[in-house]
Amino acid sequence: MKFHRINALLLKYYYITINRVDRLFDIIYWPILDLFIWGFTALFIQKLSDVNVLSMLLGAVILWVFVWRASQDIAVFVLEDFWSRNLYHLFTSPVKLSEHLISIIIIGFLRALATFVLMWLVGIVFYSFNILTISPSLIAFSVLLLTIFGWAIGLFVAAFIFRFGQRIQVLAWSVTFLISPFACIFYPLSVLPDWAAKIAIVIPPTHVFESLRAMISGTPVNQAGLMYALISSILLFILMAFLLEQSFQKSRKTGLLAKGD
Amino acid sequence: MHDIEVSNLVKTFKEKGKEIIAVDNISFKVKKGEIFGLLGPNGAGKSTTINILTGLLEKDSGTAKILGYEPEKNWEYVKNNSNVATAYSWLSDVLTIRQNLRVYAKLYGVKNYEQKINELLELFELKNIADRKIIRLSSGENTRAVLCKGLINNPKVLFLDECTVGLDPDIADKTRGIIKDYQQEKDCTIIFTSHYMFEVEELCDRIAFMSNGKIISIDTSFNLKKLIKKHTVEIAVKKDIRLLKEFLKTEDVEIIFEKDNSIVFEVTTEKDKMYKVISKIFHKGFMLSNLHVKGPTLDDIFIKIARQK
Numbered sequence: 001m002k003f004h005r006i007n008a009l010l011l012k013y014y015y016i017t018i019n020r021v022d023r024l025f026d027i028i029y030w031p032i033l034d035l036f037i038w039g040f041t042a043l044f045i046q047k048l049s050d051v052n053v054l055s056m057l058l059g060a061v062i063l064w065v066f067v068w069r070a071s072q073d074i075a076v077f078v079l080e081d082f083w084s085r086n087l088y089h090l091f092t093s094p095v096k097l098s099e100h101l102i103s104i105i106i107i108g109f110l111r112a113l114a115t116f117v118l119m120w121l122v123g124i125v126f127y128s129f130n131i132l133t134i135s136p137s138l139i140a141f142s143v144l145l146l147t148i149f150g151w152a153i154g155l156f157v158a159a160f161i162f163r164f165g166q167r168i169q170v171l172a173w174s175v176t177f178l179i180s181p182f183a184c185i186f187y188p189l190s191v192l193p194d195w196a197a198k199i200a201i202v203i204p205p206t207h208v209f210e211s212l213r214a215m216i217s218g219t220p221v222n223q224a225g226l227m228y229a230l231i232s233s234i235l236l237f238i239l240m241a242f243l244l245e246q247s248f249q250k251s252r253k254t255g256l257l258a259k260g261d
Numbered sequence: 262m263h264d265i266e267v268s269n270l271v272k273t274f275k276e277k278g279k280e281i282i283a284v285d286n287i288s289f290k291v292k293k294g295e296i297f298g299l300l301g302p303n304g305a306g307k308s309t310t311i312n313i314l315t316g317l318l319e320k321d322s323g324t325a326k327i328l329g330y331e332p333e334k335n336w337e338y339v340k341n342n343s344n345v346a347t348a349y350s351w352l353s354d355v356l357t358i359r360q361n362l363r364v365y366a367k368l369y370g371v372k373n374y375e376q377k378i379n380e381l382l383e384l385f386e387l388k389n390i391a392d393r394k395i396i397r398l399s400s401g402e403n404t405r406a407v408l409c410k411g412l413i414n415n416p417k418v419l420f421l422d423e424c425t426v427g428l429d430p431d432i433a434d435k436t437r438g439i440i441k442d443y444q445q446e447k448d449c450t451i452i453f454t455s456h457y458m459f460e461v462e463e464l465c466d467r468i469a470f471m472s473n474g475k476i477i478s479i480d481t482s483f484n485l486k487k488l489i490k491k492h493t494v495e496i497a498v499k500k501d502i503r504l505l506k507e508f509l510k511t512e513d514v515e516i517i518f519e520k521d522n523s524i525v526f527e528v529t530t531e532k533d534k535m536y537k538v539i540s541k542i543f544h545k546g547f548m549l550s551n552l553h554v555k556g557p558t559l560d561d562i563f564i565k566i567a568r569q570k
Contacts, residue, residue: 008367012353015360019394081353084395088350089410092315093368094340249319255274258308258317 001102005095009103013077017111026072027115031065035119038186039127055216058129060185060209062119063142066112067183067205068176070150073108074101075157075172082166091257097248101158101241105151112147135215141226142208149204149233153179155240163247165256184209204229204236263326264418264450265291265314270323272309272474283309285474286323294448296440298455298465300559302567305471307454311420314452315345327418341369343418346411348404348426354396358387358406361395362413369414381409384439386432400427408436412443419443419451425460433457437464458559468559472566482559489557489565490530496542497523497551505547512538523551 017023035058042057081087090100123129131139157171182196183205192200200206207225214221251257272284284306291297299307312318314325316332316339324331332339352361359378366374382388385405395403404427411419421440425433437460444451455461461468462482469479478485494514498505502522509516514528528535535554542549 002370004370005368008364011367012356012360012364015356015364016353019355019357019360080355084354085349085351086353088317088347089345089352089365089407091317092340092345093365094337094370095368096336252317252319255309255312255318258312 001096001099002094005099006103006106009095009100010107013103013107016077016080017107023076026076027069027111028118031068031115031119032122034061035122036126039123039129043127052216054127054129055134056213057186058123058127059131059134059212059216062116062123062131063139063146063208063212064180064183064185064205065115065119066143066146067150067153067179069112069115070105070108070147071153071157071176072172073111074104074151074154075161075169077104077107078158078161079166079169079172082161082169087257097245101155101244104154108151108154109147112150116143134212138211138215138221141230142212145208145226145230145233146205148230148237150176152233152236152240155237155244159240159244159247162244162251162256179203179205182206188213202232204233262293263290264293264295264328265289265297265452266324266326267310267314268324270310270313270325271321272306272313272318273321282474284313284320287471287474287476288323289469289476289479291450291452293450294444295466296444296451296453296464298453298461298468299471300454300458300461300468300563301471301477302563304473306474307471308422309474310471311345311422311452311454315343315420316340341414342416343420344369344411344414344416345420345422346407346424347420347422348400348407348424349422350407351403352395352406352410355394357392357394358382358398358409359391361406362409365410365413371414374413377413378409381412385409385436401429401432404428405432405436408439415447417447417449419449421451421453423454423456425455425457433460440464458563462559470562470566472569477566477569485559485562486557489561491527491557492530492535493517493525493527493555494535494539495523495525495551495553495555496547496549499548499550501547505542508542508545509538512541514538 038057038061042054045053081090120131123131153175157175160168160171182200182203184200189197189200189206189210207222207229211221211226268288270284270287274281274283287310299310301307309318313320314327316336327339328342330339356364362378362381363374366378371377382391385408387402387405387409390398390402395406398406404424408424425436428436440451441464443449453461453465465482467479467481468485470477470485478488496505499522502524506519506524509524509526514526517525517527528538
């Protein structure tokens with residue numbers, strides 16, 4: 001693995017980010033829009049309840065960005081090379097798949113961090129909500145855990161893109177949304193029906209958002225749940241990295257990499 | 262010393278349950294500093310061969326060595342010292358030419374890359390549009406941008422897959438000049454594919470004709486043209502065209518067409534037949550106003566091989 005190649009790809013993704021308005025929209029427009037919608041919803045619900053709904057909802061929206069960005073950026077930046085028929089040149093260069101992924105992971109994390117900072121500031125200015133006052137250590141741990149989980153989802157989608165080409169590109173935008181109802185982002189696990197709760201309990205982000213709500217409402221945080229979430233996210237990440245490697249090799253065999261479509 | 266050695270290379274694809282042989286047990290060697298042409302009709306296996314050599318495609322069996330190494334075992338060395346240009350694959354289309362070249366220069370670990378980029382932009386006459394996005398380029402400009410990328414790392418081995426498609430005749434001519442100069446200056450080994458036979462003839466030291474995944478013949482263009490043992494003769498006479506036609510009918514030649522006072526016919530070059538026929542025409546006293554003899558071209562060879570499918 002060579003740093004200059006990772007650096008080269010980071011430069012490329014930086015250029016894509018500044019050259020394409022929709023890539024800037026990803027980190028500014030949609031998250032801020034989300035924050036306003038949930039912020040005003042929270043203000044309304046707050047009037048009907050004694051529970052600190054504003055902190056719970058805005059905290060969840062801001063943290064979910066790490067899953068969203070980490071997963072979507074991997075998939076979209078892989079797709080970017082398919083769209084511009086650039087895979088041919090990329091993979092005839094000395095770049096390795098691992099370097100390609102590390103660069104996407106880094107740029108994805110930086111973009112998520114930029115969005116986080118922006119949302120953090122908007123939260124303070126418009127809703128007097130500072131996410132860092134909840135518990136800096138829990139927030140840092142949650143960011144790490146959700147990012148690893150997001151990467152795992154992104155690798156899963158990228159594996160499918162390398163295996164089947166851009167005809168399944170809809171996965172890049174839909175997988176995160178498919179998970180979100182079971183991740184208990186905005187509501188507690190206890191409100192889910194049995195069948196949904198069985199799915200939710202195995203999804204790592206559920207434990208993060210449960211802990212966030214526990215911390216805000218002053219009840220004990222489920223440490224074991226968080227440890228399970230971290231370990232399962234790491235294992236999932238390793239498994240998806242392996243799946244991606246297999247798909248990449250398969251695409252070299254089938255010719256999809258050479259055709260780039 | 263051979264920079265490229267391919268031995269018993271096989272690649273098959275599966276399509277709707279059927280096995281398609283794209284490359285069928287081919288072998289060839291390319292000497293250091295040689296420009297080696299791969300020719301053949303669409304689907305002959307040229308691009309598949311190049312894709313295997315550049316690591317984009319996994320072979321089924323056989324060996325391929327570049328610069329003495331099997332690419333799978335020493336990708337880093339092979340890829341750092343080779344490069345590819347094709348008109349059918351773009352650089353990143355949301356980046357400008359200069360941004361793309363910076364990215365690829367860094368990927369290939371090029372030192373002082375800004376200077377190298379400026380030299381290439383100058384060479385391919387892209388300096389004025391260097392800050393234009395790829396998506397806004399014409400196909401010819403895009404092809405030249407890809408060629409810049411192909412030379413960014415001063416490759417020892419260069420794969421040029423139909424890299425002059427879309428270029429106007431002037432730029433295409435300059436590009437062939439650049440390729441030839443680069444090859445001579447750096448003693449670079451080049452694999453070159455094109456559907457323009459004249460440029461293959463102009464550039465390539467040897468040519469491999471491929472059809473249905475197999476190599477039909479490998480030789481110089483001069484020797485390959487000997488495969489067709491017929492010349493085309495065009496004769497125009499001031500009068501007596503009818504008599505000339507009747508005479509030709511007795512000489513076992515194939516009349517292709519006649520128009521006004523001229524006749525075009527094909528005659529075999531075996532046993533000096535062509536010279537004998539032309540000599541007889543002179544001796545019979547036909548008053549010629551034009552005589553044009555045309556030997557076989559690479560196009561003729563190409564068509565012959567393509568139609569043997």
